[in-house]
Amino acid sequence: NINSTKYLFRSAAEAGPHDILKMYTPRGNITNISPNLEPNSPTSCYQLEVVAADCNSEPLGTIAGALGFDLFSMEKRLQGLEKKILLEVGETPAVVYEMKREVDSFRHKLESVEHLSWLGLFKDLSDGTHKPSPFYHKRSLHKTREECEHVQEKFLQMRSLEVSEEVRQYLKTPTFDNWSWEDAEMMVLLQLMFSDLDFNSIFNIEADVLHHFLFEIYRRYNNIPFHNFKHCFCVTQMMFGLIWLTDLRSTMDTIDLLIMLTSAICHDLDHTGYNNAYQINARTELALRYNDISPLENHHCAVAFKILERDECNIFRNVSMDQFKRIREGIIRCILATDMTRHNEILNKFKSIQPCFDFSNKDHTDVLMMILIKVSDISNEARPMEVAEPWLDCLLQEFFNQSDMEKLEGLPVTPFMDRDKVTKPSSQTGFIRFVLLPLFMELKNLFPCLEQHIIHPVQKALDYYTEMETALERENQNQN
Numbered sequence: 001n002i003n004s005t006k007y008l009f010r011s012a013a014e015a016g017p018h019d020i021l022k023m024y025t026p027r028g029n030i031t032n033i034s035p036n037l038e039p040n041s042p043t044s045c046y047q048l049e050v051v052a053a054d055c056n057s058e059p060l061g062t063i064a065g066a067l068g069f070d071l072f073s074m075e076k077r078l079q080g081l082e083k084k085i086l087l088e089v090g091e092t093p094a095v096v097y098e099m100k101r102e103v104d105s106f107r108h109k110l111e112s113v114e115h116l117s118w119l120g121l122f123k124d125l126s127d128g129t130h131k132p133s134p135f136y137h138k139r140s141l142h143k144t145r146e147e148c149e150h151v152q153e154k155f156l157q158m159r160s161l162e163v164s165e166e167v168r169q170y171l172k173t174p175t176f177d178n179w180s181w182e183d184a185e186m187m188v189l190l191q192l193m194f195s196d197l198d199f200n201s202i203f204n205i206e207a208d209v210l211h212h213f214l215f216e217i218y219r220r221y222n223n224i225p226f227h228n229f230k231h232c233f234c235v236t237q238m239m240f241g242l243i244w245l246t247d248l249r250s251t252m253d254t255i256d257l258l259i260m261l262t263s264a265i266c267h268d269l270d271h272t273g274y275n276n277a278y279q280i281n282a283r284t285e286l287a288l289r290y291n292d293i294s295p296l297e298n299h300h301c302a303v304a305f306k307i308l309e310r311d312e313c314n315i316f317r318n319v320s321m322d323q324f325k326r327i328r329e330g331i332i333r334c335i336l337a338t339d340m341t342r343h344n345e346i347l348n349k350f351k352s353i354q355p356c357f358d359f360s361n362k363d364h365t366d367v368l369m370m371i372l373i374k375v376s377d378i379s380n381e382a383r384p385m386e387v388a389e390p391w392l393d394c395l396l397q398e399f400f401n402q403s404d405m406e407k408l409e410g411l412p413v414t415p416f417m418d419r420d421k422v423t424k425p426s427s428q429t430g431f432i433r434f435v436l437l438p439l440f441m442e443l444k445n446l447f448p449c450l451e452q453h454i455i456h457p458v459q460k461a462l463d464y465y466t467e468m469e470t471a472l473e474r475e476n477q478n479q480n
Contacts, residue, residue: 023048141222141272148219154184159211163192171237172244174379174453177387178234186233187214190265193240197249199258204318213313220269220303225397227271234391236264238376246447251359255323259330260369262315264376266304267335271296273398274405276339281411294339301335330369337370338377343435346370350442357446368446375443375454381428381436381461382454388461392424399427425469432462 026044040046082096170176171189181189191210194200200210221229239260243249248257279287279295286295305328308314316324337346350371358364380391399417406413416422436458444450 141224143219143221143223148215151184151187151218152215154182155187155211155215158184158188159191159207161188163188168192168196172241174238174241174245174382174457175384175387176237176241177384178230178237179387179390181233183218183229186230187218190214190233190236193236193261197240197243197257197261198254199261202254203258203316203323205315206318209312209315209317212310213307213315214265216307216310216313217265217269220307222270222272224271224273225394225401226391227268227273227398231391232265232268234380235267235373235376236261238379238382239264239372241453242372242376242450245449245453252365255326256330256365256369259327260334260372262304262327263331263334263369263373266331267297267300267338267373267377269300269303269307271300274402275414276341277414278402278406278411281406282409294336294341297336297339301332304331304335330366333366334369334373337374343374343439346374347439347442354442354446371439371443375439378436378439379454381432382440382457384457385461385464392428396422396424396427423469423472425465425472428465429462429469432458432465437462 024047026040026046037046085093085096167189171192178186191214194205194210199205200207217232218229221227221232243257243260274282274284276287276294276296278284280292284295286299289295290298308316311317316327319327336342346367350367353364353367357368380388382388399414399422400419403413403417403419405411406417416427437455440450440454440458444455
């Protein structure tokens with residue numbers, strides 16, 4: 001259908017029926033191959049590029065043989081095992097059908113050109129990879145130039161693509177699965193959040209400036225297990241979802257929404273994987289610079305405004321002086337609120353004003369903004385278990401890295417980070433019961449609609465880890 005007279009193409013090579021292609025618009029941007037393409041003219045035509053030639057030309061058995069497989073023997077063996085199970089059990093177990101379904105699904109993905117068209121932001125939203133961040137201990141702390149250039153190139157190719165309505169709506173939900181998206185794709189989705197909330201038009205944020213800003217944000221998040229760019233995206237996506245779920249656009253100033261979303265993006269910039277307790281005990285440069293007062297959070301703020309000092313990255317360069325002063329104060333207040341040593345102070349303040357909360361009272365909305373970024377920052381357990389649990393693995397890896405360093409340097413070891421004392425369930429049950437749920441419940445009291453979105457999943461997570469902890473204790477008792 002693509003080769004109809006409605007479209008004209010310019011291609012460097014003749015494409016075969018089994019080739020995989022990329023298509024560029026007359027302006028040089030990659031676009032989806034779809035029935036909805038706009039017509040063009042002989043002087044301004046699409047360009048096709050073959051990215052995988054003659055995909056079906058080589059039999060699967062030949063490829064398998066080159067890799068050292070005897071595919072025919074393997075298929076015969078599997079068929080024999082299936083018959084043996086059928087004879088012994090009397091029926092084919094459900095697990096066999098499930099394995100066949102997964103194999104068929106995988107085959108479909110390998111054969112599907114649509115699935116390979118990731119540049120069009122086509123996603124199979126029902127099936128994520130759910131893998132934690134890989135091998136951070138083998139990577140340099142700061143992103144390499146090559147790593148950044150590779151992601152920047154992808155981002156530049158994708159930034160003008162239209163995102164499907166399905167993805168736009170999915171982005172507004174706490175069930176969003178970050179593990180299904182690459183870093184460049186997440187930058188496109190962050191860009192989408194700004195446009196969907198009308199920030200670009202209201203605050204005159206130019207597209208190129210927003211692109212430079214988002215790329216610099218990506219560049220300044222480090223290669224560490226948890227507090228990395230993916231975490232930045234998750235916190236921002238949860239904030240974006242809360243804004244829509246609670247209809248804050250009708251009750252708060254747009255400038256406050258801009259402050260909250262930008263704060264979420266910037267809230268852990270240049271985090272090195274070691275918390276404030278380590279910074280203070282180790283007398284690091286950050287602790288000395290900020291006199292042991294929220295050294296990390298102060299540093300995140302400083303890095304954010306250092307990026308915004310560059311004119312090509314300053315998304316606030318077209319706002320008035322008064323607006324910028326309000327934005328700067330708000331971002332600093334929100335990011336400093338993510339220091340967990342201030343948790344009780346901020347939560348108690350919110351509790352005291354909640355019975356008479358007034359959206360026209362700036363003092364009240366300032367506290368609410370701090371609560372919203374705190375909720376977003378520690379919201380992983382409000383996501384589906386298959387999304388949340390890999391994040392816990394990443395967090396524990398970062399914790400254990402710190403406790404190992406504390407032991408090595410003879411510093412006080414943070415108890416909840418000690419790999420010799422902490423298990424996955426024990427790390428979560430107390431945190432969910434005494435920190436997460438009380439915070440989330442107070443926000444739910446102001447916005448009852450959030451109960452199904454963030455309270456129910458967190459309660460399920462608490463039940464899950466409580467059962468896991470009980471099972472581990474029972475196993476230890478049996479061993480003893």
